[in-house]
Amino acid sequence: MTRLIAHLDMDAFYASVELLRYPELRGRAVVIGGGRDAQPRLLADGTRSFSTLRHYVGRGVVTTSTYEARKLGVFSAMGMMKSAALAPDAVLLPVDFDEYRKYSRAFKAAVRAIAPVVEDRGIDEIYIDLSALPGVHEDHGERVGRQLKAAVRETTGLSCSIGITPNKLLSKIASELDKPDGLTLLGHADIPARIWPLAARKVNGIGPKAAAKLAALGIETIGDVAAAEPAFLVSHFGKSFGVWMHAAAHGRDERPVVTESEPESISRETTFDRDLHAVRDKSELGAIFTDLCMKLAGDLSRKGYAAKTIGIKLRFDDFRIATRALTLPAHTLDGRAIRRAAGQCLTRVDLSRRLRLLGVRASALVRVSDLVAGTVAPAPPRVREPVVPYDPVLPLFDATPERT
Secondary structure, three states, rough: OOOOOOEEEEEEEHHHHHHHHOHHHOOOEEEEEOHHHHHHHHOOOOOEEEHHHHHHOOOOOOEOHHHHHHHHOOOOEEEHHHHHHOOOOOEEEEEEEEHHHHHHHHHHHHOOOOOEEEEEOOOEEEEEEOOOOOOOOOOOOHHHHHHHHHHHHHHHHHOOOEEOEEEEEEEEHHHHHOOOOEEEEOOOOHHHHHHOEEEEEEEOOOOOHHHHHHHOOOOEEEHHHHHHHHHHHHHHOOOHHHHHHHHHHHOOOOOOOOOOOOOOOOEEEEEEEEEEEEOOOOHHHEEEEHHHHHHHHHHHHHHOOEEEEEEEEEEEEOOEEEEEEEEEEEEEHHHHHHHHHHHHHHHHOOOOOOEEEEEEEEEEEEEEHHHHHHOOOOOOOOOOOOOOOOOOOOOOOOOOOOOO
16 A cells, blocks of 8 residues: 655744734744843733844844745844844744643644654654545545644644655655645655755755755756766765665655654753853853753653763854763763763863853663663663863863752
């Protein structure tokens, strides 16, 4: 039986949730990514006063934007200062992940009530295996696709775009073709007309570096990749990636919809409004560092995981990134233990430059329930990196937690 896989992608998800809360902003350029100072103010007459990008000063980046803002050139991951130059009158709103998670749970529950085989791919997108639903092959999934869109809108008030094709790779591309509020059905016969003219970067898995290398070889579109000799791609990209690219360009993908998966890691990070120095800003950095560790411990506890490897991520003022990790003797979800391990990681980093970003990461995760039941297999021994003695000249963060 031919598979029918749907990829459902919420339309401008964070921004759309905010427009439900502030309907007076519909039709305007809105950017999500501000801090607490961007919180709308309720005026005496019952109306709201909103911040705009015009007077923004800081180091933040855009989390997402409405389609009206995108028409002005403002997209996610863009620096806020650059966005302000492009769209100074765009409304700026703070990020509210609690609210977004609430709507995420709601739309996924609505989908599962119709089609239970769902792979969760993040807060705003899922894959759905429609293959076994009654009558779904009669119209190539169109009826159930419309049913899913209606259920999402009725439950959340939000729109989504859905691509339905024989596999995950094609469905991911198809869901983008008719945004917003699109429903796109494609078969293998549609690949030459609908898929091949697209930029090679549209294939999920071909990143910016690979796309740039393809372009240097005169390969711009997915059709160009499909037309290239497999041996040519292998010679330039290696056997595994070269063979995969050729297959992907022809729309071949046998990956199943995976309904359960374990996270590889959980992390917390923050970008500073100004560059901070290990010595001159020790107190401020220490408080931020401890707060990140404690919040990470809270995330582990809520999700029911313990970690054996704790790592840090630093981005310096020259945009260089440093990462370090430490494997503990036993799994933990204790904030103080995470703080001590992360502090030890810092001893292996040259901290003479100022910092733009600081992050803490927990990996080698196991479920706490498995630890309690004693079903976690012992990890094989591993060679550890030598620990460099702590340099008291740069006392960024003592390994002892500053608060609990």
